[in-house]
Each structure stands twice: as structure tokens, then as C-alpha cells.
Amino acid sequence: MNVYSKLALFAGGALFGSAGIKLLSSKDAKNVYTHTTAAVLRMKECVMDTVSTVQENAADILASAKDINEQRAAKEEAAACGEEETAAEEEETQEQA
Amino acid sequence: MKFSIKHESRGRIRVQLAQRRMTLDQADLVETWLQGLDAVDQAAVHERTCCAIIYYKEGGRAAVLKALRGFSYQSEEAAKLVVPHTSRATNREYQEKLVGMVCGKAVRDMFFPAPLRMAWTLCRSLPYLGRAVRCLWRRQLHVELLDGLSVGISMARGDFGTAGSVMFLLGLGELLEEWTHKKSVEDLARSMSLNIDRVWVKTEDGEVQLPLSKVRPGDRIAVHMGGMIPLDSVIDEGEVMVNQASLTGESIPVARRPGSTVYAGTVVEEGECILRVEKQCGGSRYDKIVSMIEQSEKLKSSAEDQASHLADKLVPYTLAGSAIAYLLTRNVTRALSVLMVDFSCALKLSMPLAVLSAMREASIHHATVKGGKFLEAIAKADTIVFDKTGTLTYACPVVAQVVTFGGREESEMLRLAACLEEHFPHSMANAVVRAAQQRGLTHEEMHSQVQYLVAHGIASTVKDEKVIIGSYHFVFEDEQSTIPAGEQAKFDALPPEYSHLYLAVGGELAAVICISDPLRSEAREVIQRLRELGVRKTVMLTGDSERTAAAIAAQVGVDEYHAEVLPEDKARFVEEERAAGHTVIMLGDGINDSPALSAANVGIAISDGAAIAREIADVTIAAENLFELVTLRQLSSSLMNRIHSNYRFVIGFNGSLIVLGAAGILLPAQSAMLHNLSTLGISLRSMTNLLDDTATGLR
Numbered sequence: 073m074n075v076y077s078k079l080a081l082f083a084g085g086a087l088f089g090s091a092g093i094k095l096l097s098s099k100d101a102k103n104v105y106t107h108t109t110a111a112v113l114r115m116k117e118c119v120m121d122t123v124s125t126v127q128e129n130a131a132d133i134l135a136s137a138k139d140i141n142e143q144r145a146a147k148e149e150a151a152a153c154g155e156e157e158t159a160a161e162e163e164e165t166q167e168q169a
Numbered sequence: 170m171k172f173s174i175k176h177e178s179r180g181r182i183r184v185q186l187a188q189r190r191m192t193l194d195q196a197d198l199v200e201t202w203l204q205g206l207d208a209v210d211q212a213a214v215h216e217r218t219c220c221a222i223i224y225y226k227e228g229g230r231a232a233v234l235k236a237l238r239g240f241s242y243q244s245e246e247a248a249k250l251v252v253p254h255t256s257r258a259t260n261r262e263y264q265e266k267l268v269g270m271v272c273g274k275a276v277r278d279m280f281f282p283a284p285l286r287m288a289w290t291l292c293r294s295l296p297y298l299g300r301a302v303r304c305l306w307r308r309q310l311h312v313e314l315l316d317g318l319s320v321g322i323s324m325a326r327g328d329f330g331t332a333g334s335v336m337f338l339l340g341l342g343e344l345l346e347e348w349t350h351k352k353s354v355e356d357l358a359r360s361m362s363l364n365i366d367r368v369w370v371k372t373e374d375g376e377v378q379l380p381l382s383k384v385r386p387g388d389r390i391a392v393h394m395g396g397m398i399p400l401d402s403v404i405d406e407g408e409v410m411v412n413q414a415s416l417t418g419e420s421i422p423v424a425r426r427p428g429s430t431v432y433a434g435t436v437v438e439e440g441e442c443i444l445r446v447e448k449q450c451g452g453s454r455y456d457k458i459v460s461m462i463e464q465s466e467k468l469k470s471s472a473e474d475q476a477s478h479l480a481d482k483l484v485p486y487t488l489a490g491s492a493i494a495y496l497l498t499r500n501v502t503r504a505l506s507v508l509m510v511d512f513s514c515a516l517k518l519s520m521p522l523a524v525l526s527a528m529r530e531a532s533i534h535h536a537t538v539k540g541g542k543f544l545e546a547i548a549k550a551d552t553i554v555f556d557k558t559g560t561l562t563y564a565c566p567v568v569a570q571v572v573t574f575g576g577r578e579e580s581e582m583l584r585l586a587a588c589l590e591e592h593f594p595h596s597m598a599n600a601v602v603r604a605a606q607q608r609g610l611t612h613e614e615m616h617s618q619v620q621y622l623v624a625h626g627i628a629s630t631v632k633d634e635k636v637i638i639g640s641y642h643f644v645f646e647d648e649q650s651t652i653p654a655g656e657q658a659k660f661d662a663l664p665p666e667y668s669h670l671y672l673a674v675g676g677e678l679a680a681v682i683c684i685s686d687p688l689r690s691e692a693r694e695v696i697q698r699l700r701e702l703g704v705r706k707t708v709m710l711t712g713d714s715e716r717t718a719a720a721i722a723a724q725v726g727v728d729e730y731h732a733e734v735l736p737e738d739k740a741r742f743v744e745e746e747r748a749a750g751h752t753v754i755m756l757g758d759g760i761n762d763s764p765a766l767s768a769a770n771v772g773i774a775i776s777d778g779a780a781i782a783r784e785i786a787d788v789t790i791a792a793e794n795l796f797e798l799v800t801l802r803q804l805s806s807s808l809m810n811r812i813h814s815n816y817r818f819v820i821g822f823n824g825s826l827i828v829l830g831a832a833g834i835l836l837p838a839q840s841a842m843l844h845n846l847s848t849l850g851i852s853l854r855s856m857t858n859l860l861d862d863t864a865t866g867l868r
Contacts, residue, residue, distance in 0.1 A: 116265070116269075119268065119272065120217060120264070120265060120268060121217050121218065123264075123268055124215055124217040124218050125218055128175075128183065128215065128218060128220060128222070131222070132175075132176040132178075132183060135176075135178040135181050136176075136178045138178075139178045139179050142179070
């Protein structure tokens with residue numbers, strides 16, 4: 073590291089210590105921090121709302137899927153019952169004949 | 170209230186309420202209101218999306234929508250609704266933490282530069298390393314040591330990715346456990362909270378019944394034996410024995426004299442008193458219950474304790490295994506792969522979750538279980554003892570007839586009986602009071618001090634005459650009342666199929682109130698199912714007369730029955746069974762069941778019964794259906810099965826991971842990942858429901 077870079081570092085540190093700290097803790101800076109924090113909180117709420125929506129939609133899909141399966145099962149049962157009945161009737165007619 | 174339907178399927182509907190934001194209180198209000206509707210089975214309200222998810226009963230869709238249209242936050246109905254403390258705030262907090270953790274990890278892995286990630290991982294690892302060092306310092310070989318070693322050695326090898334993922338998964342597991350524990354405690358506290366809403370306030374004109382919200386500090390309230398003290402107060406008159414189990418966890422009653430303070434939620438076991446109210450109705454009781462539950466060890470079951478000890482005992486074996494792997498193969502990588510797998514944290518994490526989840530599921534089936542060890546006892550039980558009144562029978566006996574003696578008038582006798590009986594929480598008493606109400610027989614408090622003798626009857630004085638009402642044993646043998654001359658035949662002709670309540674005025678029998686106590690229709694089937702599920706002996710104990718007991722026992726199909734049993738005998742019977750090596754479940758609902766309930770391995774109370782039974786009991790079940798008992802038994806057995814299968818899975822899976830790691834097939838990073846993922850997986854699975862809907866379709 074040559075002399076100039078060391079000088080530059082020293083100057084930077086002095087500047088920061090005097091004017092820099094004042095700037096970072098001034099009212100304007102505080103304003104910026106407040107607005108940034110508010111924006112971050114809004115983002116957090118947005119993310120949580122999205123998660124909530126996704127959860128609800130997933131639950132909806134699950135409920136509809138269960139519905140579909142139940143209807144199918146009911147239809148199959150009805151069809152199977154119908155087949156059994158016709159099979160029983162055929163047997164009866166065969167016996168009679 | 171305006172709303173739009175977002176989704177529909179059979180029996181389920183999701184509506185979005187027309188409002189931009191919903192506060193937590195509003196969400197709670199809507200949820201409570203919805204659950205109170207007749208057509209609604211279950212309802213949940215999400216405040217973030219302002220959606221309500223309603224499961225309605227068959228054909229109730231139109232009714233639900235109509236009610237929703239008419240709802241408003243400002244309506245009188247909404248203002249009168251009592252909204253219980255819900256865990257909405259807790260759930261919200263933990264959900265945010267969970268999402269925060271997952272999103273944070275994703276962001277860090279994707280966007281942070283390597284040096285920053287390294288620094289972050291180093292910072293996060295400090296607590297784990299600290300705990301591991303503390304373990305070593307105390308010369309204890311616990312799970313924290315393995316976790317710390319796992320993280321520390323990964324970082325020492327420069328493998329910050331593995332260290333980060335191990336910590337993430339461990340942190341996730343801990344968060345889940347904390348959330349479930351907190352939620353379980355809150356649910357339990359909520360169901361144990363104050364359930365009474367009307368109290369007897371003593372004014373100049375006598376005792377008047379008022380709703381709890383109208384009682385002001387300085388009012389004097391009367392609490393009789395078996396009743397719950399509703400508010401923090403000071404005793405004005407009377408000496409009582411107070412059971413403070415709900416506050417301090419002690420089941421031994423303490424004596425309280427005039428001038429001493431008693432607290433809301435405790436129960437008067439013996440004696441009666443007049444209290445001067447100090448603090449008005451508030452939420453103080455709820456917080457007290459929460460702190461009591463957290464301090465008591467009852468939530469833990471012995472299986473959890475065993476799992477915890479086993480987990481700690483296995484730590485030295487894992488360390489030894491790792492050392493052996495190194496010695497045999499001279500390969501550090503293989504030794505590390507073994508070290509990354511610790512059985513222990515899976516056991517420590519998943520067992521409490523399984524137990525707490527079972528307790529939560531029990532509450533879905535309207536049963537409140539006050540601790541994990543009671544579920545264990547229910548699964549192991551081979552003897553069940555039933556009380557008759559209110560348990561095997563509906564707690565709504567009805568007055569069938571009033572037979573008077575000595576030429577007295579029926580309505581006068583009924584009025585007198587009701588006047589005495591209305592102070593006591595016994596189902597027979599309620600029947601008499603209701604019958605009097607139905608006949609339009611009102612009365613003023615014309616009696617003086619009312620004395621209640623447990624399982625015997627009530628004694629008091631009306632217009633200078635001693636009036637007693639109670640069982641045969643009490644009225645005739647204890648108090649030596651006589652039957653008026655010439656009416657012996659009438660007495661002998663009393664119908665035998667009813668229970669009899671004898672009323673004597675001035676030492677002479679005045680009337681006999683015949684009460685019919687119908688058996689629950691499902692009682693016989695329930696006993697049959699319990700026998701199928703492995704309960705070897707079913708016993709019925711009752712204070713009723715021999716012939717009624719015999720008839721009921723034959724009808725319901727119990728293995729054994731005992732009639733004319735006094736409360737102390739009930740407790741003695743239970744203790745004898747326990748001494749003989751059986752695990753006993755006792756089911757009861759009245760004041761006279763409380764000694765037996767504490768003596769049994771598991772005491773189950775019907776939620777409609779006496780306050781003291783509910784306080785002392787370990788489990789309370791809803792009054793509608795005895796099948797809850799069968800469901801409880803199935804739940805407990807499933808829980809024990811799950812605990813055993815958890816053991817087998819954890820030991821088997823992690824054992825094979827160790828073998829594969831030692832054989833060099835798995836790298837440390839992979840074995841760490843697989844182990845932690847399996848731990849998380851088994852924890853999540855332990856939180857799912859034990860019984861599916863089909864198993865409980867016995868309604």
C-alpha cells in the first residue's frame with residue numbers, strides 16, 4: 073500500500089467520523105429508514121397474504137378432488153349394483169326356462 | 170353482510186366477506202357466530218384473506234347463506250356473543266416465523282455472496298456450539314453435543330452449506346415443536362376455562378339467580394357443595410373445604426374460613442358459604458390455567474420420558490460408532506458420515522409432537538385430555554367402571570308420577586320438592602325442578618338453610634317443620650320417618666320400574682316422586698365395542714336400589730354391577746381393582762364420583778356433570794354420545810401404535826444411514842441431509858390425525 077492510499081483511507085475515516093455519522097443520524101436519514109422499514113413490513117404482509125391465499129386454494133382443490141372421487145365411487149357402485157341385478161334377473165329367467 | 174362465494178364443493182363452501190381488512194377480534198367473532206349456527210358443522214375464518222370456510226350439514230346451504238346475509242358486526246346478536254380466547258394470535262405469530270425462516274434461507278442461498286453466507290452460518294452456529302461445550306463441561310453426553318459436533322465439524326472442514334442446512338432443519342423442527350406445544354396448552358386452557366354463566370346472588374329478599382356478567386364487586390354470592398366459585402372473592406360466612414386443583418394442581422382440598430380469599434375456578438368440596446365478590450368477571454382465570462399447565466408435568470407421558478432418556482443414552486454409542494469407523498477405515502469422511510446421523514433428535518422431537526397432536530385430535534372429538542399419560546393409560550386399560558346416573562343413562566331423568574301420602578296435594582308437594590332441589594347440580598334434582606316449571610308451579614324461597622348430604626338427600630326447615638327429601642336409606646333408616654297410618658298398601662304398590670325420591674315433612678312421609686331414568690340407546694353397543702377393543706371387565710356402580718340396578722345391568726350388558734354403593738365404596742372398589750393389577754378407567758359425572766375418579770388410573774367425567782367431577786377428572790367427554798369413549802380408546806391405541814412405529818422407523822432408518830455412511834456409500838453432506846429430512850418428515854407425520862373420518866363414522 074503506498075502513501076496515497078493510506079492518506080486516502082485516513083481522510084475517508086475522518087470524514088466519516090465527522091460529517092458521515094451526522095448525516096446517517098440526521099432527521100432526513102431517519103425518514104428514509106422509517107419509509108424503508110414500512111416498505112419491508114408491507115412486503116412481509118404481502119408475502120403472508122400470498123401464503124394464505126395459496127393455502128386456501130390448495131384446500132379448495134383438495135376438497136373438490138375428494139368430491140370427484142366420491143362421485144366416481146358412487147357411480148361405480150351404482151353400476152355394479154345394476155350389473156348384479158341384471159345378472160340375478162338373467163339367472164332367474166334361465167332357471168324358469 | 171355482503172359476501173361472494175369463492176368456492177363450493179359438497180358440504181363445504183368458501184365465502185369472501187366484503188371488507189378490505191379484518192381485525193383478529195372480528196375474525197374471532199365471525200368464527201364463534203358461525204360455529205353457533207345450527208346448520209354449520211365446522212367453520213374457520215382467515216383474517217388475512219377475509220374468507221370464511223364453512224362445512225355445513227346436509228341441506229343446510231340455504232340456511233347458512235341466509236344467516237350470513239343478515240349478519241353485521243354492530244348487531245345486538247354480535248354484541249351479546251361471548252367470544253372465547255382463541256389461539257389466532259399465536260398461530261399468526263408462528264406462521265410468520267415459519268415463513269420467515271424458509272424465505273430467509275431461500276434468499277440467503279440464492280442471493281448472498283459466499284463470504285456473507287459464511288459469516289451468517291458462523292453467527293448462527295454459536296448457540297449450538299455453546300450448548301455442546303456446556304454439555305462437555307458438565308460431563309453429560311446429550312443430544313445437544315451431537316448437534317454441536319455435527320455443525321462444528323462441518324464448518325471446520327469448510328463445508329458451510331451442510332452446516333447451514335443442518336441448522337435450518339433443526340431450527341424448523343424446534344419451531345414446530347414450540348408451536349404445537351403452545352397451541353396445545355392454549356387449547357387445553359380454553360376447555361378448562363370457566364363454564365358457568367349464572368350464579369346465586371344473595372340480596373335482602375333471598376337468593377336470586379343472575380348471569381355472571383351482572384355481578385359487581387361487593388355483591389354477595391352463595392356457593393353450595395359441589396359448585397364452582399365463579400369470581401375471586403372473600404368468604405363472608407361459612408367454612409368450606411375448597412379444591413384448588415385447577416389453580417395449584419393439588420387435589421387435596423384446603424380449609425377456608427370467613428375472611429380468607431378464594432379464587433375463581435376452584436370448587437367447593439364440602440360445606441357452603443357466602444362470598445363477597447372482589448374482582449369482576451375477567452380473563453385472569455385463563456392465564457392462571459395456562460401457567461399451571463405449563464408448570465405441571467402432566468402433559469408428558471411416560472413414553473415421552475422414555476424416548477428422551479433413550480435418546481440421551483444413544484449418544485455415546487453414536488460417538489463410539491464414529492470412532493470405530495475411523496479406526497477401521499482410517500477415513501475421516503466415513504467417520505464423519507456416521508457422526509452426522511444421530512438417532513436421538515428424531516426421538517426427542519417426534520414423540521412430544523405425537524402426544525400433543527393426539528390430545529388436539531381428542532379435542533376435535535369433543536374430549537378434553539389433560540395429559541399425555543392419560544392417553545397411555547386408556548390404551549392399556551382392561552377394566553372400565555361406570556357410574557349409572559348421567560353416564561349410562563341420559564342425565565335428563567323425568568318425573569313420571571307424584572304419589573302423595575297423608576292427604577296432601579300433589580302440586581304442593583312438587584312445589585316444595587322443587588324449592589329444595591333447585592340448589593343442587595344433580596340430575597335427579599334437575600328433573601324435579603323441570604317438572605315443577607312445566608306445571609307452572611313457582612315458589613318463593615320459603616325454606617331456611619339447605620343441607621345437602623352426599624348420596625343421601627337434602628334436609629331443610631320450612632315454616633318450622635323439618636323437610637327432608639332423598640333416598641330410602643336416608644329418609645327411613647337415617648331419619649326414621651314413618652308412613653302415615655293406613656297407607657302402607659299404597660306404599661307397597663309404588664311402581665317398581667322407576668327410581669323413587671322420598672319426601673318427608675315433620676318426620677312423616679308426604680310424597681314419593683317417581684322418576685324414570687331412561688338408559689342411553691347406545692349404551693349397550695358401546696359396551697360391546699369396548700369389549701371388542703380389549704376391555705376385559707366392565708362394571709356398573711350405582712347408589713340406586715338393587716332392583717333398578719339389576720334391571721339396568723341386564724339391559725346394558727355389563728360384566729358386574731353393584732347397587733346401593735356409597736361414594737367411599739366406589740373409591741374403595743376402584744382401589745381394589747388397581748391393587749389387583751388392573752388398569753382402571755372410571756366414568757362418572759356427579760359429586761359422589763369424585764373420590765373414585767381420583768382413585769382410578771384415568772378418571773373420565775361427562776362435561777355436563779358436576780363442576781367438581783370435571784375439575785378432578787383427567788379427561789372430560791361431551792355428553793351427547795357414549796361412542797366418544799370408543800373413539801377415545803381407538804385414538805389412544807393408535808397413538809401407542811404410532812409411538813412404536815416411530816421408534817422402529819427412527820432406529821431402522823438411521824441405523825441404515827450409519828451403515829451406509831461407514832461403508833463410504835454416503836458422504837457426510839448427504840447423510841446429514843437425509844437424516845435431518847427424515848427427522849422433519851417423521852415429526853410432520855406425527856402431527857397428522859390418527860383416526861381418519863371413516864373410523865369414527867359411528868354417529
